[in-house]
């Protein structure tokens with residue numbers, strides 16, 4: 191296998207490094223990497239078994255398995271259309287971006303038309319989990335391609351995988367359903383901590399209850415962020431990214447006549463947090479939107495300075 195990785199943001203920079211370690215240990219060629227902002231590629235290449243490709247066509251020429259992790263549907267469509275121009279037969283494409291299911295279907299069809307195979311392989315877990323190869327990876331797409339990627343993806347990039355079968359839209363759909371659970375958890379935690387503060391209850395004790403009664407990563411990690419008002423977006427999942435995913439959930443609800451009242455509320459709170467200056471924060475800043483509806487200051491710090499004191503890099507989805 192000759193690997194490539196496109197999209198070296200918070201997630202992709204960590205995943206490409208781990209893929210490179212695997213390639214090196216397996217005696218495979220160096221991983222070709224490409225990112226819109228070249229400095230990020232150079233930073234990854236500085237301490238990984240990688241070469242920076244000059245362009246997407248240059249990368250495609252040198253690889254037969256390409257992983258991608260891109261911001262949104264428009265970006266994925268534009269990057270993939272550049273990949274497809276090479277008309278490279280047998281090329282395997284594993285996309286880890288969170289995309290709307292019909293976008294994944296479109297990409298799968300366009301890939302098939304040029305003899306390539308596109309798989310929707312979204313991931314669960316924050317950048318810290320991407321770094322420690324602790325992601326949960328979803329696989330969907332052609333059987334042969336899933337088999338090829340399954341041969342190394344765990345433990346190289348993740349600690350577990352869920353196989354959603356041949357239909358590429360199913361992987362994207364599971365990611366959106368999973369995010370429904372995660373954003374719903376953030377919304378509920380926001381409400382619980384706000385209620386605790388309004389009733390004069392010690393939020394440290396509420397957090398202790400959460401740790402003992404809901405010992406799951408999303409509860410414990412987001413509970414801590416919300417208790418502390420520490421919403422660093424530097425290593426997490428940005429608030430605009432969270433709004434993108436909330437919009438996917440609401441669109442799925444609208445298209446299937448399924449009410450999504452919890453996510454509608456979370457959307458309102460994310461919007462308020464963004465309007466109050468939280469655009470660069472983690473999506474758990476949703477809590478700031480909830481707090482103002484209860485008459486509290488949105489952010490516990492005078493500015494966002496709490497980030498520096500408490501950020502632990504465990505936010506994400």
Ligand SMILES: NC(=O)c1ccc[n+]([C@@H]2O[C@H](COP(=O)([O-])OP(=O)(O)OC[C@H]3O[C@@H](n4cnc5c(N)ncnc54)[C@H](OP(=O)(O)O)[C@@H]3O)[C@@H](O)[C@H]2O)c1
Pocket residue numbers: 196197198199200201202225226227230259260261262265269286287288289313314315316317426427428431505506507
């Ligand atoms: N962060 C999380 O916790 C998390 C968890 C699971 C899944 N995800 C999903 O993983 C994907 C990446 O998330 P992330 O947190 O790594 O985001 P990120 O740090 O914002 O990275 C986004 C990537 O997309 C690239 N990009 C943006 N606009 C582009 C354009 N016009 N043309 C080419 N490339 C462009 C960026 O390149 P530049 O560096 O040049 O901007 C960067 O490589 C998203 O789909 C997200 O929903 C994120």
